[in-house]
Amino acid sequence: MRSYKLTGVVLKNKDLGEVDGIVTLFTKEIGKISLKAKGVRKIKSKLSGHLMPLNITFIQAVQGKGSLDTITGAVSKEHFSSLKGDLKFLSFAYFFLEIIDKLTFEKEPSEKIYDLLIKGLQLLDSKNIEKPEILKTAFSYNLIKILGHKPKIDSCVKCSIPFNLESKKIGFDLNLGGAVCKSCNELNNKDTLPVSFDSLKVINAFDKCDLKDISRLIMKEKYFREALKIINSFNYYIFEKDYKSENLIEIIKTF
Ligand SMILES: [Zn+2]
Structure with a gap:
């Protein structure tokens, strides 16, 4: 089984069965990933302290047979205490x-x-x-x-007229994702x-x-x-x- 290393911020933990957990991290290398953490909810777990939300943690994981890979080692390098x-x-x-x-x-x-x-x-x-x-x-x-x-905010998202201090009745059109000038700002939108x-x-x-x-x-x-x-x-x-x-x-x- 292939093993690999990651560095990431722990986003959340979820329970899995009696003693295991699923840990979701946002990692530098591959973005967001959820991994199985075996025995993480046991009192004597060596992993649990390193896998608390907010920690920046070095992770070693191994490819699993199922949908989730498994954490085999974790050391946190920052706790934001x-x-x-x-x-x-x-x-x-x-x-x-x-x-x-x-x-x-x-x-x-x-x-x-x-x-x-x-x-x-x-x-x-x-x-x-x-x-x-x-x-x-x-x-x-x-x-x-x-x-x-x-969002587009320096000029009107419809007619491209630039905004300045004199611009009145500007609107922000959530659908168009930008600001609209007075003339393009439809009433009751x-x-x-x-x-x-x-x-x-x-x-x-x-x-x-x-x-x-x-x-x-x-x-x-x-x-x-x-x-x-x-x-x-x-x-x-x-x-x-x-x-x-x-x-x-x-x-x-x-x-
Ligand atoms: Zn306009």
């Missing part, structure tokens, strides 16, 4: 894991997604983030972009959300800035809110997924 000790940051980290799990397919490698995930987790672990909600949206934006749905030029600038910053600089952006709160609403609605519109971790984020906010 600072992040794990803080419920608020942890809830955002779970969102990163969940959105990557839900929007990617198995064995489709993407170094860009891997790097985005590592960078997002490192930033949360540094706790040097004032507004994790903005980081979360920038993270979603970048993932949507890597997956081939970059349920797929179009109002958006201001300044909010488009926030989205542009998600596109151009490094993730670590996002929370340092200076912009009025209402423009951030509007940009967040656009990106989150666009995400739901394209992929039609709900994220359990968003409930967790809301609950923890009220503590």
Whole structure:
């Protein structure tokens, strides 16, 4: 049986029978993969500590007879312990894991997604983030972009007229995946959300800035809110997924 090595972030664990588990990772080498972890739920398991969600772990696996390959060895190289000790940051980290799990397919490698995930987790672990909600949206934006749905925001998606400070009554057409000018913005189009030029600038910053600089952006709160609403609605519109971790984020906010 062929054995191989991977490095990846553990996205989730699932029980399999009495003592085994299925571990899903997003790896540098082959993207998302689910592997069988034998005996991982036994108290004395040597593997379990290394296979906790969020860990970056070196994996050795062997090709299985069934649909899943089996983990034969695991050593975690990063636990993000600072992040794990803080419920608020942890809830955002779970969102990163969940959105990557839900929007990617198995064995489709993407170094860009891997790097985005590592960078997002490192930033949360540094706790040097004032507004994790903005980081979360920038993270979603970048993932949507890597997956081939970059929204068009610098000019009208229908007539290509560029936007500027004078542009009024701009809309964001979820179906067309971009902003529409006043003349092209049909009334009563349920797929179009109002958006201001300044909010488009926030989205542009998600596109151009490094993730670590996002929370340092200076912009009025209402423009951030509007940009967040656009990106989150666009995400739901394209992929039609709900994220359990968003409930967790809301609950923890009220503590
Ligand atoms: Zn137009």
